[in-house]
Amino acid sequence: MLLNLRLYRLINIYGGKMFKHFRNFLIALLLTFSFSSIVRSETVINVVDWQGGVDGITNAYADFIKKFEAENPGVKVEYTQYTVTTYNEYLKPALSSGHGPDVFAVYPGPDVDEVINAGHLVNLSAEMDDEWRTWLGNNINIPELGRNGNLYMAPQDAFTEEIWVYKDMIADLGFELPAFGDSYTVDEWVEIGKAAKAKGLDGLMFGPVESWCVLDGFANFVNQQNADYPTDVLGLAYDGEISWDQPMFRDALNAYKTLHEAGVWRKDSLSMDYQVQAWGKWIDREGVGIYCNGDWFISSAPPEHNTADSLNIYMMSYPKISADSPATYNKATGTNLGVNANSPNKDLALAFVKLTNSPWASSTFAGYGQIPANLAAVNMDELAASPNLLFNDGIKMLATEGRNTNIYYTQAEEMKALYDGIMEMFLGVTTVDEIIEKMNKFTGFSG
């Protein structure tokens, strides 16, 4: 009671003043909001992707925005980049709130289905004009960009996923580089790994904490052994339509087992991510090569190894299971942009995405060392003669003939099961046979 009375006095003495302060604060807040909404009369288009840290994309988009704003007075484009690993933390709440960004990227794979099914993406096939259609060319048919024959995502950059090595380090170890477009076999990598280890280096830097670093290489190994190419056998296996107990899947698992057990990459790799640790250590020349790298890093490559006069970086595809394995590449699009179906500025958003697919935009991407997805709309010879030697090789690699491996699947749980199995195999707690058995069971293969 005494306490209550004291509290009562306290509130009566200070409460009156506090109340006035609180009231004044609320009025000031209201005035600020009203004033800012009056001042902010321009239309804002929000563009969001996960390309944080990729200079080529950042610089190209700065130019796109400049051009778009000049062509559309009163329109402001706000471009925000997230990192790959944190992007969905932003995108999920933004879209589920119904007020997501006007233009946004979606991870290729299961996410595309989820976002389309949730009704967030504009069907670009229904909206695009003939000019845009011509610019896109065959890209309209890339599976990861759409569903059921409709295009939902506009491709931005393209890449070949591969291995990069330092030429001088390979020479120091006494090995010869394979012909351009060819690659070393698993056994050759084992030898390179041993020679590198003797010099206190790693054969390959590897960041399997990012699951695609494991799964995409696996897909490539499988496709090298795929007797029914171009049938997507891995897709069929994920769907439980064919057995996992086949040499092509076993060989792929054994290739990983051999590389890991031979110490081609350090054991510590199992707790390393690709984009920060593996890449950083490769930049520091702790490893001869970097596994599962891609052309998207051309603009971030160490400049001292990619000058106008000399190129000390060499690209090659994933290790070959055997010397007669056919050339097999992982070629795909990187960031793909979609337009929010709930955007109040849908037309402007579409116009911005169209601009990013224009021949001018493709040249801009190329100018910053980023391989544009719409290569059909640009002069390839002109592109491949740029002063950026690494970029030129990237273009050449993308144009190299060979098998192309699908890397974007929609079976999230099945992919998780395979990834977990391979990681456990690296740790020595499961065997190839157990993974095969588990995958057959998990995918529901009934024989």
Add this chain to the structure above:
Amino acid sequence: MISKKFQIKTIFYLFPALFIFLVFNVIPGLSSLVLSFFEFSGFETNLFRKFVGFENFVKIYHDKYFWIALKNTFLFVFGAVFIQTGIALMLSVFIFFGNFKYSVLVRSIMFFPCVLAPVSVGLVWKKIFEQDGVLNAILGLDFSWLSTISIVMWLIITVNTWQWIGYNLVIYYAGLQSLNIELLEAADIDGANWSQKIFSIVVPLLWPTTILNMILNLIGGFRAFDIVYVLTRGGPAHYSEVLASYLYYYSFAAGGPNKMGVGSSVAFIIFACILTIALVRIIVMRKITN
């Protein structure tokens, strides 16, 4: 008698805090609980589109990595509640009664990691534990500390203890300063040795402080995420996953399963664990008080 005006004013002043608590704690908490019975990827505008009953719980029940995460969470909580609190108690007693010259400096140094962001602490320790890191350089080894499943959780516990021990120590130190020193003087007169004084007087008198430290560490232990995520991201192969990091993996991770409904059911299990322990504590404390 409290007037109506006073009551209205009280409610008025309570309202902002209550509103924030409701909007940012209660409503999301309840939504998460409800979501655990739905299939939700995180992208849909209609969160409660597809009711799946207990399917999400069944899924995690059959997932061996969930059990690894649960076991690791309890191990982490054990480390935080017993090891961290125990070491903090020993250190605080040592510093307080040791009465040595630089005790203030030592306390400050020990408290220093608490003010660092767990992310930066994690990054620094990751550098230490790497195969080409500081620890191997000192020991002359080529050991892969963070990729060895039998020790990875203990390394995480060590880092967490290193970071937060200073926090417990400061609380203990405050407890020690409020001790009735006359009891120790009386014990001196009675001829008690130092271990009798510590274990029969100081430690029992510090019991309320110990309980406070344990509860703080227990709650922090169940919520642990950042240190695990930065050091190992739950790896290798989910073997250092705790419930909070597994929840994140299921809900948001790039290349993860993308199932927020399942993530919500993991969140519900974390909540159930904390609630159970809190209830047990209340019952036990009530019995002790009675």
